[in-house]
Amino acid sequence: MSDGIGARVKRKEDKRFITGKGKYTDDIRMENQAYAAFVRSPHAHAKVTGIDASAAEAMDGVIAVLNGAQLTGDGIGNIITGWAITSKDGSPMNIGAWSALATEKVRYVGDAVAVVIAETQAQARLAAEAVDVDYEELAPSVSTAKTLQDNQPLVHDEIANNLCFDWEIGDEAKTDAALSGAAHITEIELTNNRLSPNAMEPRAAIAVFDSAEDHYTLYTTSQNPHVARLVLSAFYNVAPEHKLRVIAPDVGGGFGSKIYIYPEEITCLWASMKTGRSVKWTADRSEAFMTDAHGRDHVTKARMGFDDTGKIVGFKVDTIANIGAYASLFATATPTYLYGTLLSGQYDIPAIYGNVKAVYTNTVPVDAYRGAGRPEATYLIERIVEKAAREMGRDVADLRRTNFIRAFPYQTQVLLAYDSGDFDTVLDMAQKAADVAGFPARKAEAASRGKLRGLGYSCFIEACGLAPSAAAGSLGAGVGLWESAEVRVNPVGTIEILTGTHSHGQGHETTFCQLASDRFGIPVENVSIVHGDTDKVQFGMGTYGSRSGPVGMSAVMKALDKVEAKVKKIVAHSLEASEDDIVIEGGEAKVAGTDKKMAWHEIGLAAYMAHNLPEGMEPGLKETSFFDPVNFSFPSGTFICEVEVDPETGVTQIVQFVAADDFGTIINPMIVEGQVHGGVTQGIGQALLEGVVYDDEGQLLTGSYMDYTMPRADDVPSYVIGHGCTPSPNNPLGLKGCGEAGAIGAPPAVINAIVDAIGTENIEMPATPQRVWAAIQATQMPVAAE
Amino acid sequence: MDMNGEHRIAASRETVWTALNDEDVLRACIPGCEELNKTSETGFHAIVVQKIGPVKARFEGEVELTNIKAPESYTIQGEGKGGVAGFAKGGADVTLAEEAGETLLAYTVHATVGGKLAQLGSRLIDSTARKLAGKFFDNFQAHLNPEPAAETA
Numbered sequence: 001m002s003d004g005i006g007a008r009v010k011r012k013e014d015k016r017f018i019t020g021k022g023k024y025t026d027d028i029r030m031e032n033q034a035y036a037a038f039v040r041s042p043h044a045h046a047k048v049t050g051i052d053a054s055a056a057e058a059m060d061g062v063i064a065v066l067n068g069a070q071l072t073g074d075g076i077g078n079i080i081t082g083w084a085i086t087s088k089d090g091s092p093m094n095i096g097a098w099s100a101l102a103t104e105k106v107r108y109v110g111d112a113v114a115v116v117i118a119e120t121q122a123q124a125r126l127a128a129e130a131v132d133v134d135y136e137e138l139a140p141s142v143s144t145a146k147t148l149q150d151n152q153p154l155v156h157d158e159i160a161n162n163l164c165f166d167w168e169i170g171d172e173a174k175t176d177a178a179l180s181g182a183a184h185i186t187e188i189e190l191t192n193n194r195l196s197p198n199a200m201e202p203r204a205a206i207a208v209f210d211s212a213e214d215h216y217t218l219y220t221t222s223q224n225p226h227v228a229r230l231v232l233s234a235f236y237n238v239a240p241e242h243k244l245r246v247i248a249p250d251v252g253g254g255f256g257s258k259i260y261i262y263p264e265e266i267t268c269l270w271a272s273m274k275t276g277r278s279v280k281w282t283a284d285r286s287e288a289f290m291t292d293a294h295g296r297d298h299v300t301k302a303r304m305g306f307d308d309t310g311k312i313v314g315f316k317v318d319t320i321a322n323i324g325a326y327a328s329l330f331a332t333a334t335p336t337y338l339y340g341t342l343l344s345g346q347y348d349i350p351a352i353y354g355n356v357k358a359v360y361t362n363t364v365p366v367d368a369y370r371g372a373g374r375p376e377a378t379y380l381i382e383r384i385v386e387k388a389a390r391e392m393g394r395d396v397a398d399l400r401r402t403n404f405i406r407a408f409p410y411q412t413q414v415l416l417a418y419d420s421g422d423f424d425t426v427l428d429m430a431q432k433a434a435d436v437a438g439f440p441a442r443k444a445e446a447a448s449r450g451k452l453r454g455l456g457y458s459c460f461i462e463a464c465g466l467a468p469s470a471a472a473g474s475l476g477a478g479v480g481l482w483e484s485a486e487v488r489v490n491p492v493g494t495i496e497i498l499t500g501t502h503s504h505g506q507g508h509e510t511t512f513c514q515l516a517s518d519r520f521g522i523p524v525e526n527v528s529i530v531h532g533d534t535d536k537v538q539f540g541m542g543t544y545g546s547r548s549g550p551v552g553m554s555a556v557m558k559a560l561d562k563v564e565a566k567v568k569k570i571v572a573h574s575l576e577a578s579e580d581d582i583v584i585e586g587g588e589a590k591v592a593g594t595d596k597k598m599a600w601h602e603i604g605l606a607a608y609m610a611h612n613l614p615e616g617m618e619p620g621l622k623e624t625s626f627f628d629p630v631n632f633s634f635p636s637g638t639f640i641c642e643v644e645v646d647p648e649t650g651v652t653q654i655v656q657f658v659a660a661d662d663f664g665t666i667i668n669p670m671i672v673e674g675q676v677h678g679g680v681t682q683g684i685g686q687a688l689l690e691g692v693v694y695d696d697e698g699q700l701l702t703g704s705y706m707d708y709t710m711p712r713a714d715d716v717p718s719y720v721i722g723h724g725c726t727p728s729p730n731n732p733l734g735l736k737g738c739g740e741a742g743a744i745g746a747p748p749a750v751i752n753a754i755v756d757a758i759g760t761e762n763i764e765m766p767a768t769p770q771r772v773w774a775a776i777q778a779t780q781m782p783v784a785a786e
Numbered sequence: 787m788d789m790n791g792e793h794r795i796a797a798s799r800e801t802v803w804t805a806l807n808d809e810d811v812l813r814a815c816i817p818g819c820e821e822l823n824k825t826s827e828t829g830f831h832a833i834v835v836q837k838i839g840p841v842k843a844r845f846e847g848e849v850e851l852t853n854i855k856a857p858e859s860y861t862i863q864g865e866g867k868g869g870v871a872g873f874a875k876g877g878a879d880v881t882l883a884e885e886a887g888e889t890l891l892a893y894t895v896h897a898t899v900g901g902k903l904a905q906l907g908s909r910l911i912d913s914t915a916r917k918l919a920g921k922f923f924d925n926f927q928a929h930l931n932p933e934p935a936a937e938t939a
Contacts, residue, residue, distance in 0.1 A: 286906070706909070
């Protein structure tokens with residue numbers, strides 16, 4: 001059983017990845033393949049007054065130059081958002097029209113206005129330069145904080161004040177009353193910085209139209225090919241679902257940015273039909289910076305009230321969330337049901353009120369990015385709790401313990417009901433691993449070298465395992481969020497597991513196989529995964545929101561239950577025993593208490609030979625299941641970050657990072673640790689290095705790795721990882737999900753550590769050396785004697 | 787991008803003014819200028835090749851002179867499109883003052899860039915613009931005084 005649940009099985013997929021044999025979208029070549037290059041707006045906001053493609057059309061290799069008027073004229077629908085949010089006054093959200101190729105107006109730098117299809121990529125790009133677009137420039141609205149103001153230009157002419165919605169959660173009157181009676185109030189204003197997702201593989205698509213069958217095939221870099229097919233069919237009118245196959249082959253990272261169905265895929269499909277050619281597009285890194293949906297970008301003010309024992313009595317939050325120029329697929333869900341619902345954190349807070357205004361600006365759309373809403377909630381809660389502890393002279397860990405939730409299930413004041421957790425134990429584990437007791441000595445030693453040491457905590461909780469379909473539907477979701485699985489046992493006993501989730505770095509090809517290996521005691525090599533192809537897998541909702549384990553694996557478990565039940569019937573019949581006495585282990589089915597048994601491959605063969613099956617049993621050994629969770633799952637954890645700041649240069653070095661998590665049951669600790677490493681590194685990137693900058697004209701200034709800093713190996717320490725375990729009661733394996741925790745929990749731990757080191761709260765992410773140095777200088781300005 | 791500067795030119799104000807309005811002089815002195823033709827009394831059509839950081843582009847655009855107070859001052863306003871490299875636009879207020887038979891030329895520039903130029907080159911705009919301005923005035927000085935005095939380091 002060394003390949004089963006809990007085993008550190010090496011990743012099966014890594015052989016092809018590390019030998020350069022992965023097959024990504026751009027590696028695929030079709031017969032008759034042509035290339036697309038998009039003509040993109042250099043302006044953040046402008047009217048398109050004319051497009052002259054005559055010079056481009058005359059160039060070598062150019063097959064066609066197509067524009068938005070032709071696209072909409074052919075009935076291609078506008079791009080949708082998938083979650084309907086209702087404003088607090090009862091009005092529906094305001095959605096601005098988004099055509100895959102802009103028609104009358106461009107609304108961000110990079111908005112596509114036309115596409116060139118040519119014989120080679122170089123010819124397509126050259127010709128795209130020759131397309132002459134006349135723009136009538138308009139003043140842009142760029143600032144998240146200011147775009148709601150009356151004097152700001154309108155991103156969508158019909159949407160007043162650039163307001164998408166004004167949403168609320170919780171009880172305002174109760175919260176106001178609680179705050180007015182509080183013994184202490186802590187206030188905070190903070191910005192959650194805007195991030196570029198930076199998947200290693202840029203987005204790409206190949207669209208293949210078969211005119212004989214009126215059938216389309218789309219190869220694309222998608223986290224959820226079935227959702228892509230559904231949306232392309234139902235809303236963009238590309239083709240009915242049975243005439244459209246979507247294949248997401250190897251995908252090199254997503255982090256949320258490859259959930260969405262972007263203008264380029266839609267345009268390639270349509271252009272394939274228009275030109276009769278297979279049409280390929282691969283983004284370059286500049287296009288990725290300009291057009292991949294960004295993440296975060298909140299401006300928040302909040303107040304938290306405490307009684308005289310340090311117990312939180314109320315929490316009031318006011319957030320402006322920038323969604324960019326258009327409402328992308330999950331853009332409306334992210335700052336609401338993935339943010340406002342998490343405002344209780346790990347704490348028993350009797351009164352909470354959150355108000356979120358989602359706003360349009362002349363910037364690329366902002367959508368879910370690893371963590372999606374939950375990092376924003378965690379950053380806010382964990383910053384304000386530590387600030388409060390310092391203001392009240394309390395130990396930052398003790399103040400948290402004063403407020404921890406200890407009885408489960410726990411109904412928060414913001415819709416969610418937490419199913420399980422043990423916050424004290426995980427905090428203890430983290431403090432021990434971080435040697436918190438020894439910190440004062442380390443701080444003194446650092447001080448002797450002229451360095452400032454600080455310790456910062458983050459006690460986070462997230463809602464993962466998206467999502468119970470009925471609950472999601474009642475909150476406005478446009479789809480169900482269950483998952484499907486199919487387990488096919490072949491006549492020789494090997495197994496294929498078909499899943500509607502999609503692996504783009506998560507290691508599904510290993511962990512999903514471990515489930516079957518664990519169940520039947522067969523080697524993990526004898527199991528493989530089929531995913532990422534709508535013609536092969538019946539349906540699925542893809543991978544995001546740490547759902548592949550809690551939801552996807554649960555569907556696999558249900559299908560395995562059915563296979564196991566059928567196997568027992570077959571074996572009992574063959575061996576003339578009672579099926580209750582059949583035990584499956586070590587690749588054999590045995591009759592308990594006897595030496596009668598069947599090898600696993602004999603069972604598969606028996607099922608398919610069908611020479612001797614129980615009366616009425618259908619031949620074959622293949623079972624399907626759909627799993628719809630009854631609740632979200634709630635991974636939690638405590639991160640403790642220790643930093644050393646050089647006050648002369650402002651450089652922050654992370655000297656220790658402890659990540660103690662509670663992910664419930666763990667299938668493969670090695671893969672989970674890899675997910676934590678990656679997530680924490682992205683969180684450290686947000687805290688110290690990364691930040692998208694647009695200038696006042698809406699020009700993207702961080703358009704390359706010269707100006708957008710990703711974390712590198714020497715920016716992060718060797719992580720210390722620990723796991724607590726309170727299994728989720730809501731799925732068969734007790735899984736909670738681990739993909740996003742690091743990115744959710746890390747930023748406040750890092751910033752709290754810097755605050756602890758430098759002695760001021762006035763520091764924003766990314767805490768670059770320049771900002772840290774300036775913050776230190778500001779504290780050392782001469783002040784009047786106290 | 788905002789920039790201002792002063793250059794002392796060893797020539798009379800009238801000479802400088804005339805040269806600043808002469809398309810042949812400008813074509814010869816503007817770094818990277820491929821084409822510059824007068825389209826009206828106060829307008830020019832220009833093609834200039836420039837490299838800013840990693841972005842090299844051919845900018846094609848129109849330049850217009852306004853607020854003309856010969857021979858004291860004018861405002862030069864222009865916009866160039868550089869294809870996928872993006873665009874640059876802006877203006878400069880230029881004044882000429884007489885000083886001991888020479889001319890003191892002062893300018894204040896405000897310019898913006900967009901597209902790839904902003905994404906890849908924004909940090910380099912200021913230094914590039916300063917370098918180009920320096921080169922222009924060197925060329926201009928050389929044009930007016932074919933045998934200039936020895937340069938100081």
